[in-house]
Amino acid sequence: xxxxxxxxxxxxxxxxxxxxxxxxxxxxxxxxxxxxxxxxxxxxxxxxxxxxxxxxxxxxxxxxxxxxxxxxxxxxxxxxxxxxxxxxxxxxxxxxxxxxxxxxxxxxxxxxxxxxxxxxxxxxxxxxxxxxxxxxxxxxxxxxxxxxxxxxxxxxxxxxxxxxxx
Numbered sequence: 554x555x556x557x558x559x560x561x562x563x564x565x566x567x568x569x570x571x572x573x574x575x576x577x578x579x580x581x582x583x584x585x586x587x588x589x590x591x592x593x594x595x596x597x598x599x600x601x602x603x604x605x606x607x608x609x610x611x612x613x614x615x616x617x618x619x620x621x622x623x624x625x626x627x628x629x630x631x632x633x634x635x636x637x638x639x640x641x642x643x644x645x646x647x648x649x650x651x652x653x654x655x656x657x658x659x660x661x662x663x664x665x666x667x668x669x670x671x672x673x674x675x676x677x678x679x680x681x682x683x684x685x686x687x688x689x690x691x692x693x694x695x696x697x698x699x700x701x702x703x704x705x706x707x708x709x710x711x712x713x714x715x716x717x718x719x
Contacts, residue, residue: 562614571605572614576622581606607692631716637670644670 564572567588574584582595585602592598605611630636644663651659668674693701 562610562617564610564614568605568608568611568614571602572611572618575606575615576618627716636718640670641667 567590571584571588571590574587575581578584581602582599585598585605586592590598590601590605592601606615644667648660648663651657651663665674
């Protein structure tokens with residue numbers, strides 16, 4: 554058993570490798586194979602990896618690591634004073650320069666990046682994560698759901714610095 558210091562979740566070594574691989578590539582089937590689980594083919598590995606994602610310990614470890622990653626990203630943004638407005642202004646400058654140089658691909662890519670920043674585009678990984686969370690919820694019985702809701706009302710404290718965004 555591997556115990557995570559940051560969240561006291563006890564995972565097996567394979568589960569730990571699965572969490573790391575899943576966070577790295579976002580593909581549960583690939584993460585399942587990378588972690589060392591045996592499967593004849595992807596048709597067998599896919600449902601098994603889905604079961605692993607529904608494992609409360611594994612899903613909690615993934616969620617906590619994602620929260621930690623978000624906190625790290627926020628620290629870096631604060632350190633370098635990178636804001637969404639600043640990024641958009643830089644992309645607009647890039648678009649103007651690229652148009653002048655007739656670099657149409659750069660213009661297109663910059664427009665897509667702005668769309669992503671303002672929430673017009675969704676990353677496929679985000680949608681898959683939401684679907685796996687929904688699947689986790691539907692697999693719980695009433696008692697487990699009530700317990701999860703109780704825990705959500707009184708979550709563990711997460712240390713961090715917050716900055717008000719206008």
